[in-house]
Amino acid sequence: MTPAPALSCLLLCIGLLAAGAGQAQIADPDPATAARAAAERLGRAMATLDQAEKARDRVKALTETVRAFENGLQAMREGLRQVTIREQALSRDLAIREAEIAQLLGVLQTMGKAPAPALLLHPAGPTGSARSGMILSDVTPALNARADVLRAKLEEMRMLRQLQTNAAETLRDGLTGVQEARSALSQAVADRDPLPRRFTEDPIRTALLITSTETLEGFASGLAEIAVNESPGSLPDISHRKGSLPLPVQGRVLRRAGEADAAGIRRPGIVVATRPRALVSTPAAATIRYRGPLLDYGNVMILEPQSGLLLVVAGLDVVYGDTGQVLPAGSPIGLMGGADPEIGAILQQTGEGAGTDRSETLYIEVREDNKPVDPETWFRIR
Structure with a gap:
């Protein structure tokens, strides 16, 4: 290859690579930092489990511990999802530029075979040769900069893959920890001191009401x-908290009030998609008006935070508490159904860039003076 064509080919490759270097300067989010922070949150949750076992108010401490595990596991899944997306983006970028890099290396190898003096010659004479030398001196820093970018990407790829390898052990410990915390919480609920009661449930009247009721409205009317x-009396008014109550469970709103489900049925409440075995708690201090199976809603918990206001929570697998008891705000009222996914399933989901396994659903309805209202007027929906 003569000096002029070799130089032209070199400039073409440098132009392509320099364009890629310019794109690489755009700041990407740091998924590695997010993944490490999530692992630290899980570590803190595991450290608090022993403290919760020894706490005086074990139910409250264990409730907070289960929440910490749920938040840590969610953050870990999200961190892994970001790691996977970033790794896939890097792989695609390197694959796209593989041909350009190979072309560049080919040109450099061809030029390296030519005698050094010949590279400085130019068909246009001394002036052309001087210009060629100036261009080469300008090209060298661009080559070095691009090489640094490629080295950084390869190192990031190596680090991200190491993070994915280490994540399996962290997730395994986290899942074991949250399972132990749930078991300890169930035992603590069973062993706790009796809660205040506003009334005693009449089981015969309850059974008659259930058998004679065809709608949730009818059941609520007969509570x-x-x-x-x-x-006599009621719990303190919470109308000032309207629109700011936290959802009873960690999840995402799947259907809003009045939206039809797959069967075309419309309900006045919202449906929240949750992960299996998610903890459900009361968003405010409330009296348990009813707990147990009801109609086609599964296990139902009906809470009365204040006179005339009912929160209906349906779809639980395990329920805590007894009818008539008064629960403090944030108290656990039950667990969702399903089973915790295996490590392999979680890693597969994050490997596909999904990072979500909310297979359970919780129905939440709000009734004011026995009339349904949009739950979003009471709850803080994110």
């Missing part, structure tokens, strides 16, 4: 009939 020796 007062199942209460015996009810104390």
Whole structure:
């Protein structure tokens, strides 16, 4: 190859690579930092499990511990998802530029075979040769900069893959920890001191009400009939918290009020998609008006935060508490169904860039003076 064509080919390759270097200067989010932070959150959750076992108020401490594990596991999944997306982007970028890099190396190898003096010659004479030398001196820093970018990307790829390898052990410990915390919480609920009661449930009246009821509205209308020796008064008014109550469970709104489901059925409440075994808690201090199976809603918990206001939570697998008890805000009221996914399934989901396994659903309905209202007027929907 003569000096002029070799130089032209070199400039073509440098132009392509320099364009890629310019794109690489755009700041990408740091998924590695997010993944490490998630691992640290899980580590802190595991450290608090022993402290919760020894806490005086074990139910409250273990509830917070389960929440910490759920938040840590969610953050870990999200961190892994970001790691996977970043690694895939790097792989695609390197694959796209593989031909350009190979072309550049071919040109450099061809030029390296030519005698050094010949490279400085130019068909246009001394002036052309001087210009060629100036161009080569300008090209060298661009080559070095691009090489540095490629080295950084390869090192990032290596680091991200190491993070994915280490994540399996971190997730395994986290899943074991949250399972132990749930078991300890269930035992602590069973062993806790009796909670205040506003009334005693009449089981016969409850059974009659259930058998004679065809709608949730009808059942809610008859709730007062199942209460015996009810104390007068009500819990403090929470109307000032309207629109700011936290959702009872960690999840995402799947269907809003009035939206039809797959069968075309419309309900006045919202449906929240949650992960298996997710903890459900009361968003405010409330009296348990009913707990147990009801109609086609599965296990139902009906809470009364204040007179005339009912929160209906349906679809639980495990329920905590007894009808008539008064629960403090944030108290656990149950667990969702399903089973925790295996490590392999979680890694496969994040490997596909999904990072979500919300297979359970919780139905939440709000009733004011026994009329349904949009739950989004009460709850803080993110």
